[in-house]
Amino acid sequence: MEGSYCIGIDIGGTYIKMGLFDAEGGRHAFRRAPSNAAGPPEALLEALVRACRDLMETARLREGRVVAVGLGVAGKLDTAAGRVVFSPNLPNMAGFALAPRLHEALKMPVFMENDANVFGLGEAWVGQGRNIPNWIGVTLGTGVGGCLIADGALWLGDRLGFSGEIGHMIVDPHGPPCACGQTGCLEAHASGSALIRGMREALSAGEALPERITDALRTGSLTPEDVYGAADSGDPHARRLFQRMGWALGLALGNLFTFLGIESAIIGGGVSQAWDQFHPAMMETLRTVPKMLDPDGIRILRSGLGPLAPLYGAARLAWAGLDRF
Numbered sequence: 001m002e003g004s005y006c007i008g009i010d011i012g013g014t015y016i017k018m019g020l021f022d023a024e025g026g027r028h029a030f031r032r033a034p035s036n037a038a039g040p041p042e043a044l045l046e047a048l049v050r051a052c053r054d055l056m057e058t059a060r061l062r063e064g065r066v067v068a069v070g071l072g073v074a075g076k077l078d079t080a081a082g083r084v085v086f087s088p089n090l091p092n093m094a095g096f097a098l099a100p101r102l103h104e105a106l107k108m109p110v111f112m113e114n115d116a117n118v119f120g121l122g123e124a125w126v127g128q129g130r131n132i133p134n135w136i137g138v139t140l141g142t143g144v145g146g147c148l149i150a151d152g153a154l155w156l157g158d159r160l161g162f163s164g165e166i167g168h169m170i171v172d173p174h175g176p177p178c179a180c181g182q183t184g185c186l187e188a189h190a191s192g193s194a195l196i197r198g199m200r201e202a203l204s205a206g207e208a209l210p211e212r213i214t215d216a217l218r219t220g221s222l223t224p225e226d227v228y229g230a231a232d233s234g235d236p237h238a239r240r241l242f243q244r245m246g247w248a249l250g251l252a253l254g255n256l257f258t259f260l261g262i263e264s265a266i267i268g269g270g271v272s273q274a275w276d277q278f279h280p281a282m283m284e285t286l287r288t289v290p291k292m293l294d295p296d297g298i299r300i301l302r303s304g305l306g307p308l309a310p311l312y313g314a315a316r317l318a319w320a321g322l323d324r325f
């Protein structure tokens with residue numbers, strides 16, 4: 001489809017990223033706008049429609065046209081109905097039929113998937129996964145997301161809306177509570193929220209923490225970056241939290257590798273910036289715990305597209321959706 005473009009949209013809690021993409025994964029325009037998470041869904045829809053029309057005009061100026069839109073949204077989605085069931089980043093979007101409403105306004109096909117699945121599609125398309133047929137994707141952010149790429153395609157299981165939810169695999173039944181209601185999930189050990197909770201618990205237990213951490217905990221402004229900074233400067237509590245993160249990731253990936261008979265994973269998301277702090281414990285666990293795996297075959301890569309992986313994946317979702325028409 002020469003002169004054809006798809007629009008990729010990554011809706012996060014802070015920013016909406018949008019881009020105009022050709023069928024080979026080339027990016028021809030990029031826009032970023034605040035997502036105004038506290039605002040009504042109608043306002044978000046209006047902003048998306050305006051931005052899409054602007055990108056459609058960009059395509060026209062290149063003597064092309066936009067043929068479909070792909071949306072990546074964090075949270076639980078009813079992808080068949082194009083509806084957001086629940087989004088932790090955008091609580092006001094619960095129940096909103098985002099994809100059909102966008103379709104109605106733009107008169108073109110609109111496809112929607114969750115943020116971890118579009119991360120996988122992006123990396124499989126033009127990122128680290130482009131030459132690897134089978135791999136597990138993990139996104140480390142406020143929570144932990146995941147996806148499975150099998151034979152080069154995104155695995156959707158029975159389309160129950162939660163395939164790839166590696167974050168809610170239990171790695172320690174006696175571990176910390178998880179936001180999902182279970183105990184000891186991977187997310188309760190390996191997410192940004194787990195790092196912050198771990199530091200809060202250390203403070204409550206009367207442990208000596210760096211002053212900067214104590215102050216940030218008291219004002220409720222502690223970020224995963226602060227915990228990384230503390231670990232980097234040698235704080236033993238922060239270091240232990242990253243070791244626990246690495247151990248939990250190694251265990252979850254080791255279990256899945258053994259079950260699936262695969263040995264590759266790609267890790268992205270903002271908290272993956274702390275790679276040097278959790279990577280050694282993760283690799284140590286992967287090398288020693290799952291006995292079926294050949295340690296030399298294990299391949300754990302960092303995202304090649306960084307924060308733009310879900311945006312690329314949203315565009316890939318649109319192109320792949322069109323192919324099925």
Ligand SMILES: [Zn+2]
Nearest residue numbers: 168178180185
């Ligand atoms: Zn959970």
